[in-house]
Amino acid sequence: MIPVTLLTGFLGSGKTTLLSRLLREPAFSKAAVLINEFGEIGLDHDLVETGDETLIALSTGCLCCRVSSSLAKTLALLEARRSAGEINFDRVVIETSGLADPVPILQALAGDRMIASSFFVDGVVTTVDVISGASTIERYAEARRQVAMADMLLVTKKDVAEGGFKDVAATLGAINQTARIMDARDWKGDLVHQAETSRGVLSASMQTLSLRLRPHRHSYNFSTVSIVSDRPLSALTLPLFLEGLAAHLGPRLLRAKGLIAIRELPEQPMAIHCVQHMVHKPIFLPSWPSAERRSRIILIGHELPERWPGLLLEALEAEVASITGPAEPTMLA
Numbered sequence: 001m002i003p004v005t006l007l008t009g010f011l012g013s014g015k016t017t018l019l020s021r022l023l024r025e026p027a028f029s030k031a032a033v034l035i036n037e038f039g040e041i042g043l044d045h046d047l048v049e050t051g052d053e054t055l056i057a058l059s060t061g062c063l064c065c066r067v068s069s070s071l072a073k074t075l076a077l078l079e080a081r082r083s084a085g086e087i088n089f090d091r092v093v094i095e096t097s098g099l100a101d102p103v104p105i106l107q108a109l110a111g112d113r114m115i116a117s118s119f120f121v122d123g124v125v126t127t128v129d130v131i132s133g134a135s136t137i138e139r140y141a142e143a144r145r146q147v148a149m150a151d152m153l154l155v156t157k158k159d160v161a162e163g164g165f166k167d168v169a170a171t172l173g174a175i176n177q178t179a180r181i182m183d184a185r186d187w188k189g190d191l192v193h194q195a196e197t198s199r200g201v202l203s204a205s206m207q208t209l210s211l212r213l214r215p216h217r218h219s220y221n222f223s224t225v226s227i228v229s230d231r232p233l234s235a236l237t238l239p240l241f242l243e244g245l246a247a248h249l250g251p252r253l254l255r256a257k258g259l260i261a262i263r264e265l266p267e268q269p270m271a272i273h274c275v276q277h278m279v280h281k282p283i284f285l286p287s288w289p290s291a292e293r294r295s296r297i298i299l300i301g302h303e304l305p306e307r308w309p310g311l312l313l314e315a316l317e318a319e320v321a322s323i324t325g326p327a328e329p330t331m332l333a
């Protein structure tokens with residue numbers, strides 16, 4: 001039986017960062033990884049380093065609403081290829097989208113006979129951001145369900161807000177009395193369930209949860225805006241763009257992330273991240289992770305305007321180029 005770890009947590013709470021670290025731990029060095037993102041275009045699979053054949057981006061869309069059948073098919077295919085000796089993995093990690101409800105995903109895993117005969121869930125790991133975790137839990141039912149279903153609650157970004165841990169831990173403990181709560185940096189990948197007990201424990205917690213919380217339904221009409229540009233952007237444009245977005249969209253913007261081709265450094269894409277009001281420090285990757293070299297920016301939130309974020313980026317880029325020198329012709333989609 002192959003263990004499956006479900007890695008969940010609200011938008012921007014640190015799932016991909018944790019996963020990248022986890023895959024360097026010996027216990028996870030032969031893990032197959034399935035990544036699901038909310039937007040139309042995915043980025044996370046480009047930000048995680050692992051063997052190409054065992055890193056699979058599940059068709060974008062919310063795993064809990066639309067793609068649980070593709071999850072079952074993907075696991076079945078992985079198992080068939082493993083049995084045929086074509087690929088090698090000894091565990092699976094599923095990173096859900098930040099808006100996913102874990103319950104329908106666990107139900108899909110438990111309800112499929114083929115999956116249940118080859119895989120078992122060894123734990124639900126939920127990341128919670130110490131900066132915005134408590135307010136997110138208050139505002140979004142999705143975040144509460146992710147916390148309620150967890151076996152491990154991993155508090156992230158403690159390095160940025162050391163003092164917030166106790167408060168977040170108290171909020172988490174009030175929702176889930178049985179999960180371990182710890183600093184994400186201290187977790188080495190140990191999990192709780194064994195093959196023999198996994199199904200019973202999980203169905204008991206799913207039942208308890210369904211008594212406590214209303215059935216799965218997203219709390220808002222979440223949407224995404226994708227911006228794709230095939231010419232490099234000026235490094236100066238991006239902070240202006242992110243500030244402009246934050247100022248105009250306020251709490252409706254939950255997440256912005258992107259991989260950007262920078263005019264000044266075209267061989268090293270810049271990864272940008274905004275999580276609610278917080279703009280994280282951009283990081284230059286050493287090289288492009290795949291053949292796709294266009295800049296891609298994804299915004300996730302509710303009541304997002306479809307057109308003007310792209311127009312804003314274009315206008316700011318033109319303005320910056322007028323000061324710093326001309327850029328190549330624009331191609332924003």
Ligand SMILES: Nc1nc2c(ncn2[C@@H]2O[C@H](COP(=O)(O)OP(=O)(O)OP(=O)(O)O)[C@@H](O)[C@H]2O)c(=O)[nH]1
Nearest residue numbers: 010011012013014015016017098156157160273280
């Ligand atoms: N300082 C600090 N930053 C962190 C930590 N964990 C994650 N981040 C930053 O938070 C931002 C979002 O992290 P991700 O790992 O992409 O979050 P995610 O949960 O995978 O995001 P989605 O998949 O979009 O839901 C990035 O800029 C990370 O570098 C942490 O422990 N400390």
